[in-house]
Amino acid sequence: MRREVFAVLALLALSCAVPAQPLRDLAAARGIRVGAAVAPGYFSEQPYADTLAREFNQAQPENAMKFGLIHPARDTYNWTDADAIAAFAAAHGQALRGHTLVWHNQVPAWLANGGFDSTRMAAILQDHIRTVVGRYAGRVYAWDVVNEAFNNDGTLRGTLWYDTPGIGLSGTGYIEQALRWTRDADPGAKLFYNDYSAEGSNTKSDAIYAMARDFKARGVPLDGIGLQMHFTTSTPSLASMEANIRRLTDLGLEVQITELDVRLPVDASGVASAANLAAQAKIYGDVTALCLKFPLCTAIQTWGFTDRHSWIPSSFAGYGAGLEFDASYQPKPAYDAMAASFKTAPPVIAAGALTNAASYAADAVSPGEIAVLFGATWGPASLQLAPVSGLRLLFDGTPATLIYARVGQASVVVPFSVAGRSSTQLQYEYNGVASNAVAVPLRAAVPGIFTLDSSGHGPGAVLDSAYRVISRDNPARRGDVLQVFATGGGALAADSKLAAPVSATIGGVDCPVQYAGAAPGLIAGAVQVNLAVPAGVPSGEQPLSIAVGGAASQPGVTVVVQ
Numbered sequence: 001m002r003r004e005v006f007a008v009l010a011l012l013a014l015s016c017a018v019p020a021q022p023l024r025d026l027a028a029a030r031g032i033r034v035g036a037a038v039a040p041g042y043f044s045e046q047p048y049a050d051t052l053a054r055e056f057n058q059a060q061p062e063n064a065m066k067f068g069l070i071h072p073a074r075d076t077y078n079w080t081d082a083d084a085i086a087a088f089a090a091a092h093g094q095a096l097r098g099h100t101l102v103w104h105n106q107v108p109a110w111l112a113n114g115g116f117d118s119t120r121m122a123a124i125l126q127d128h129i130r131t132v133v134g135r136y137a138g139r140v141y142a143w144d145v146v147n148e149a150f151n152n153d154g155t156l157r158g159t160l161w162y163d164t165p166g167i168g169l170s171g172t173g174y175i176e177q178a179l180r181w182t183r184d185a186d187p188g189a190k191l192f193y194n195d196y197s198a199e200g201s202n203t204k205s206d207a208i209y210a211m212a213r214d215f216k217a218r219g220v221p222l223d224g225i226g227l228q229m230h231f232t233t234s235t236p237s238l239a240s241m242e243a244n245i246r247r248l249t250d251l252g253l254e255v256q257i258t259e260l261d262v263r264l265p266v267d268a269s270g271v272a273s274a275a276n277l278a279a280q281a282k283i284y285g286d287v288t289a290l291c292l293k294f295p296l297c298t299a300i301q302t303w304g305f306t307d308r309h310s311w312i313p314s315s316f317a318g319y320g321a322g323l324e325f326d327a328s329y330q331p332k333p334a335y336d337a338m339a340a341s342f343k344t345a346p347p348v349i350a351a352g353a354l355t356n357a358a359s360y361a362a363d364a365v366s367p368g369e370i371a372v373l374f375g376a377t378w379g380p381a382s383l384q385l386a387p388v389s390g391l392r393l394l395f396d397g398t399p400a401t402l403i404y405a406r407v408g409q410a411s412v413v414v415p416f417s418v419a420g421r422s423s424t425q426l427q428y429e430y431n432g433v434a435s436n437a438v439a440v441p442l443r444a445a446v447p448g449i450f451t452l453d454s455s456g457h458g459p460g461a462v463l464d465s466a467y468r469v470i471s472r473d474n475p476a477r478r479g480d481v482l483q484v485f486a487t488g489g490g491a492l493a494a495d496s497k498l499a500a501p502v503s504a505t506i507g508g509v510d511c512p513v514q515y516a517g518a519a520p521g522l523i524a525g526a527v528q529v530n531l532a533v534p535a536g537v538p539s540g541e542q543p544l545s546i547a548v549g550g551a552a553s554q555p556g557v558t559v560v561v562q
């Protein structure tokens with residue numbers, strides 16, 4: 001009897017130690033990944049594997065994909081550890097991040113001491129990238145292609161890839177080349193440049209920004225910047241980091257926090273002071289909330305996750321305790337602070353993120369338009385059809401009719417009541433927490449034609465008079481009346497027809513409009529335009545256009561004519 005009671009108590013204690021909502025669930029509702037750098041040698045340590053699986057939806061090899069480990073001899077690749085991590089990630093629904101292809105550290109002796117000239121170095125690197133990236137194509141979703149290429153003064157670090165001997169390209173040319181080779185090897189992977197001491201605005205981050213801007217301007221395949229964030233309790237100011245993330249995301253780049261840890265002075269048994277643990281927690285919470293300010297800040301990853309296994313003690317004597325779980329896998333104040341930010345940081349929406357649901361035009365919306373807001377940093381982790389619990393979109397304070405939402409994507413009908421204004425203030429509210437307000441320009445009509453594949457271009461959502469979808473197999477016939485589905489037609493008159501005059505063309509030929517107004521049976525805001533196909537329209541796939549009060553639908557929509 002007594003034994004059983006103890007067993008039950010032990011079980012209770014255990015279940016109390018498991019956080020109610022793991023970080024990965026909290027992060028999913030914020031539309032981002034929460035990750036950790038991992039080493040497969042620890043997978044056999046049960047609490048390591050359990051905690052990693054439970055808490056994280058992203059994993060990255062701490063070392064296993066580095067050149068020296070994965071390519072230890074000229075003709076030998078060692079996939080064992082990287083494969084083990086890839087398998088663990090796949091088994092636990094974790095996105096896999098690759099680290100790293102081009103770095104000056106952890107280079108094998110055969111390469112460092114091989115006496116290769118630039119031509120050979122270029123061939124070796126290209127082959128390495130093709131082999132490693134090719135093997136994990138479709139599994140690694142993002143690569144740190146190049147790591148730590150800049151000095152703190154903003155100059156390029158002298159390395160075997162750059163200038164000793166280098167791959168024969170000057171300036172950031174070798175970084176560009178590595179990005180291009182990686183894109184060729186896996187067109188689906190996101191490509192990052194990753195560095196440290198470049199979190200805030202400083203000489204080094206200025207240089208990285210200048211490179212990123214140049215790459216974006218010239219179409220070099222760069223998708224994001226990794227900010228490592230190996231911190232002590234004295235970090236760059238939040239304002240400085242925010243400004244840096246802002247300028248990078250303003251280029252359209254993603255930002256990911258890739259190697260967060262906050263090392264603390266520890267005693268001989270690795271224990272830090274309560275005050276320092278609290279200071280560390282504040283940094284973890286602040287950094288998490290900072291990322292959640294940016295729809296394009298897409299991951300927060302720590303460099304390890306348990307103080308039991310961290311690079312810090314062996315690299316900084318007298319320091320340790322840098323991570324969010326302690327050496328016994330118990331969540332620390334840093335963990336609680338991350339969780340708290342995930343649970344309370346206000347959602348953020350960006351200007352220009354509200355688009356026409358049919359055309360994705362983003363410059364303005366119209367009363368009654370079915371719209372999609374992209375990028376809000378909080379919402380249901382999976383798609384919900386209306387009613388969406390806890391979510392409101394407000395236009396000048398008026399809640400709009402929702403159609404569906406998941407974090408990062410919410411569809412609404414712009415209230416008809418905004419008619420006559422030149423702009424509306426949009427706010428997004430989730431779980432009672434309001435976002436920033438964003439001014440959205442309004443126009444009387446912003447027509448968009450729905451397309452069959454929802455891409456905004458190609459074959460339009462068009463039925464013939466017998467309600468059959470127009471396609472190559474069922475082309476539009478001259479003399480028939482087509483039903484074109486659209487949104488953004490603006491105000492409706494009392495008879496549910498569009499208030500403004502409507503015209504339409506197929507292949508540039510005017511088509512008589514027989515009806516343009518509310519689409520019977522569909523949500524208010526969906527527009528149906530019935531147009532007759534005149535004798536003069538050309539055959540084949542023809543451009544289809546409607547205009548409402550002189551505002552034309554998006555280019556690129558087609559209809560097939562017999």
Ligand code: 9MR
Nearest residue numbers: 062063099105106147196228259303311
């Ligand atoms: O954590 C890694 C450690 O195990 C290695 O010995 C070390 C070798 O330089 O690299 C560490 O990881 C580094 C990462 O790859 C790049 N940014 C700095 C990290 C900490 O040094």
